[in-house]
Amino acid sequence: DAGITQSPRHKVTETGTPVTLRCHQTENHRYMYWYRQDPGHGLRLIHYSYGVKDTDKGEVSDGYSVSRSKTEDFLLTLESATSSQTSVYFCAISEGYEQYFGPGTRLTVT
Amino acid sequence: RKEVEQDPGPFNVPEGATVAFNCTYSNSASQSFFWYRQDCRKEPKLLMSVYSSGNEDGRFTAQLNRASQYISLLIRDSKLSDSATYLCVVYPFGDYKLSFGAGTTVTVRA
Numbered sequence: 001d002a003g004i005t006q007s008p009r010h011k012v013t014e015t016g017t018p019v020t021l022r023c024h025q026t027e028n029h030r031y032m033y034w035y036r037q038d039p040g041h042g043l044r045l046i047h048y049s050y051g052v053k054d055t056d057k058g059e060v061s062d063g064y065s066v067s068r069s070k071t072e073d074f075l076l077t078l079e080s081a082t083s084s085q086t087s088v089y090f091c092a093i094s095e096g097y098e099q100y101f102g103p104g105t106r107l108t109v110t
Numbered sequence: 111r112k113e114v115e116q117d118p119g120p121f122n123v124p125e126g127a128t129v130a131f132n133c134t135y136s137n138s139a140s141q142s143f144f145w146y147r148q149d150c151r152k153e154p155k156l157l158m159s160v161y162s163s164g165n166e167d168g169r170f171t172a173q174l175n176r177a178s179q180y181i182s183l184l185i186r187d188s189k190l191s192d193s194a195t196y197l198c199v200v201y202p203f204g205d206y207k208l209s210f211g212a213g214t215t216v217t218v219r220a
Contacts, residue, residue, distance in 0.1 A: 042114075043210040058207065097142045104153050
């Protein structure tokens, strides 16, 4: 299995609070991605990174920001969490076309 | 129209049966195709790539039809452990952002 970890694995937070999710890889892959998965929608790309300090928006980026200060870490921040951001968040890495996913973070915003 | 569409199922099949399902994609410039498998509450895992000439991996056969813009997955001699959601994944040309289908659920019963 690819060396990808996500933290925390579960989190419950209140509306309006900031939340940061962390993705850590030990594979030294260039590309890292954040997705959310909701019933009926499949996986949707939030943001991705193609190198240290190089990031770009995906299809559902509103309300999210990211940072990548080291190759191995990609952080996803919800500046002010809303109930619509309750979801399962997956991080993925790739060096080519095949992506490998972390175990996911279940986030509930009450 | 969604970029990638799948029949959500569920496909309920007895052990030992053959099950097949398709996925259609809208971008004719798409160049790479994959099937991922996702178990309940787990991360997606790469099952197999899909090559233009079609390819097999044990009991799994993937086909690509560029003219009609669909890919297919066939599972022979189904096992209980094949019960999962199968995600169709498409790469557009020159882009490292995947497009995911919402998944087809397969349940194999004893």
